[in-house]
Amino acid sequence: xxxxxxxxGSEILLERCAAGxxxxxxALYDRHSARLYSVALRITRHANLASDTVQEAFIQIWQNARxxxxxxxxxxAWMIGLTRYRALDLVRRxxxxxxxxxxxxxxxxxxxxxxxxxxxxxxxxxxxxxRLDPNRRRLVILAFVEGFSHAELSVQFxxxxxxxxxxxxRSLAALKECLAA
Amino acid sequence: xxxxxxxxxxxxxxxxxxxxxxxxxxxxxxxxxPELASAIVDWERRLTPLVNLVPLVTPPATLWTQLETRLDRxxxxxxALGEIYRPPLRQRTRRRGERRAVVLWRGVAxxxxxxxxxxxxxLLTREPTPLPTVAMVMPVKSGTGGWLITVAANGDIHAxxxxxxxxxxxxxxxxxxxxxxxxxxVPLGLLPTTQVAVLSRAAVPSEPFVLLVSLEPxxxxxxxxxxxxxxxxxxxxxx
Numbered sequence: 001x002x003x004x005x006x007x008x009g010s011e012i013l014l015e016r017c018a019a020g021x022x023x024x025x026x027a028l029y030d031r032h033s034a035r036l037y038s039v040a041l042r043i044t045r046h047a048n049l050a051s052d053t054v055q056e057a058f059i060q061i062w063q064n065a066r067x068x069x070x071x072x073x074x075x076x077a078w079m080i081g082l083t084r085y086r087a088l089d090l091v092r093r094x095x096x097x098x099x100x101x102x103x104x105x106x107x108x109x110x111x112x113x114x115x116x117x118x119x120x121x122x123x124x125x126x127x128x129x130x131r132l133d134p135n136r137r138r139l140v141i142l143a144f145v146e147g148f149s150h151a152e153l154s155v156q157f158x159x160x161x162x163x164x165x166x167x168x169x170r171s172l173a174a175l176k177e178c179l180a181a
Numbered sequence: 182x183x184x185x186x187x188x189x190x191x192x193x194x195x196x197x198x199x200x201x202x203x204x205x206x207x208x209x210x211x212x213x214x215p216e217l218a219s220a221i222v223d224w225e226r227r228l229t230p231l232v233n234l235v236p237l238v239t240p241p242a243t244l245w246t247q248l249e250t251r252l253d254r255x256x257x258x259x260x261a262l263g264e265i266y267r268p269p270l271r272q273r274t275r276r277r278g279e280r281r282a283v284v285l286w287r288g289v290a291x292x293x294x295x296x297x298x299x300x301x302x303x304l305l306t307r308e309p310t311p312l313p314t315v316a317m318v319m320p321v322k323s324g325t326g327g328w329l330i331t332v333a334a335n336g337d338i339h340a341x342x343x344x345x346x347x348x349x350x351x352x353x354x355x356x357x358x359x360x361x362x363x364x365x366x367v368p369l370g371l372l373p374t375t376q377v378a379v380l381s382r383a384a385v386p387s388e389p390f391v392l393l394v395s396l397e398p399x400x401x402x403x404x405x406x407x408x409x410x411x412x413x414x415x416x417x418x419x420x
Binding site for chain 2: 022025026029033034035037038039041042043046047048049050051052054055058059062063073077080081084085088089090091092093094112113115116118119120121122125140141143144145147148149150151153168169172173175176179
């Protein structure tokens with residue numbers, strides 16, 4: 001996301017959306033739709049489902065702009081949350097057996113953490129992820145980026161469900177401790 | 182619930198590792214438990230940078246035009262908010278009122294801004310409109326192909342053909358819904374063998390059902406019930 005000098009920030013655009021400003025909404029869409037669509041597409045694995053997900057997320061953004069609270073983080077993080085939870089709801093309802101894990105882009109996502117260097121708060125997260133055992137790191141990233149549940153990870157990696165759960169729980173605890181340091 | 186449990190569940194919720202039932206349970210509990218809600222906000226801050234690992238993909242141009250059409254149908258943002266969120270907001274108002282009374286009675290300070298923000302987040306991550314039902318319709322015995330079926334809340338069905346689907350020129354694939362406990366499928370429409378079809382306002386049952394696809398004469402079954410073999414089916418679908 002690039003914001004040119006002189007353009008209003010996303011917080012300002014949200015305030016204008018809350019006042020019913022459709023031009024501000026369009027500007028918000030232009031700025032964030034690719035990120036939200038990418039996130040939804042990665043989780044739903046289907047262009048139509050990703051479009052539906054992002055459409056509903058933007059409707060929520062329009063309707064709830066006045067409830068956005070900057071104390072909960074940047075506008076983009078708020079919008080990403082709306083999109084991710086909706087996409088996760090959708091694929092969970094379809095069930096793990098119904099949406100095949102057809103693409104192998106998952107592997108690509110875990111190979112390089114370099115994109116985190118340029119992200120806000122990304123560098124610290126990258127350093128903490130690099131401290132994790134590679135297999136643990138892979139599980140955490142696949143769960144977040146691909147939306148894989150415990151059960152799906154268990155099937156994909158042929159690891160008992162209980163082991164997957166305990167490994168992820170320990171990995172999150174380690175991440176939290178590292179990020180707090 | 183202990184702080185450690187809150188931390189674990191909040192982290193797993195944000196990570197996306199929970200199943201549908203667990204996600205619903207965490208949402209419901211976070212609406213009542215400010216500590217859990219606050220823990221979810223913290224985990225979102227920690228993990229959201231991971232979206233940068235996903236290469237950007239430009240959405241189709243139709244997404245904005247569809248969105249504009251939806252916005253045109255909506256009233257002002259404030260009115261729409263009331264319409265969509267009335268039940269949760271009423272519950273929230275009531276709970277806040279009750280909590281405030283308890284707080285005053287006990288002489289304890291009001292909840293922190295962070296906790297309020299946390300509650301707001303959970304409220305905002307709840308579903309504003311019913312999610313479409315999604316199912317794959319797969320071959321019941323052998324064969325290839327199938328359809329990704331999305332049933333919208335208004336009954337519209339989007340059917341996306343997947344893989345190799347063939348029939349002769351004088352045949353069509355017809356989609357049926359078989360309600361739980363019934364032996365009479367309800368016709369929903371004809372399916373494409375390539376690309377996407379929209380079956381508008383189909384008579385989708387309100388009770389659990391399975392989707393079936395039969396091979397019928399061109400134009401669909403002449404009797405209102407399947408006359409050809411059932412070749413594809415879905416798992417049971419709850420709406």
